[in-house]
Amino acid sequence: MxxxxxxxxxxxxxxxxxxxxxxxxxxxxxxxxxxxxxxxSTSTATPFPQSARYMADAEKDGKKMAIGISVDGDSVTAYACNGTDDEAWFFGNQSAGSIDITSKFRDTLAASFTGSDVTGALTMNGVTYDFTAAPVSAPAGMYTAALDGARASWIIRPDGSVTGVQFNGGISGRDFEQAELQQLNAAQFQAQVRNKRKLQQADQTVKLSGNTLTSRINGSEVTGHLVTGTTRFG
Known part of the structure; x- marks a missing residue:
């Protein structure tokens, strides 16, 4: 027991x-x-390469937009245009593989690096374009040139096709006084500032040599340069 x-x-x-x-x-x-x-939780952010360029063609409701993105270190420059009468430049920085930039015309670009491509959303003139931008190498990329107050900008694809817009002014310095801009809602800003730009298709005849482009602005020959992540202008 x-x-x-x-x-x-x-x-x-x-x-x-x-x-x-x-x-x-x-x-x-x-x-x-x-x-x-x-x-x-684990972070899914993937750091960008030290220097890289990406490109995409997006479409929403029959509207097409070409998109180029250049990254150099923390600096980012992006350009989007429809090849006829709309464009946007984005200047800013990336952080841990993420981009979130607003243009001076209130367009927005939010994207992230996946380790191979850049995926995100571009909103211009009230339309949002989802995109996936693949890496490209020279001579493909964004190019821009200026002459007498006009600026022409081009996106050159790897197959050599071109999409570009020329900005011819049309906005007074008064439109950019910050005190006034802050008082405008989205609709007022579109009508009084953004849509007052004079835009047209950029000359489609381009020649590339290294990182330079030769074309014309209003009939005069110009030399354009490759846009990098550190490219900045007003």
Missing amino acids: RKFTRTLLAGAAAMLALGTVACSGGTSTQAGSPSATAAP
């Missing part, structure tokens, strides 16, 4: 010890119990 009792007590102690180990292991805790802990 005593032997049986000792055996029963030993078995009970072993079962109690096993239960304690199981509860303290962390993996067998029931979900939703007070002691349950959520799995640690």
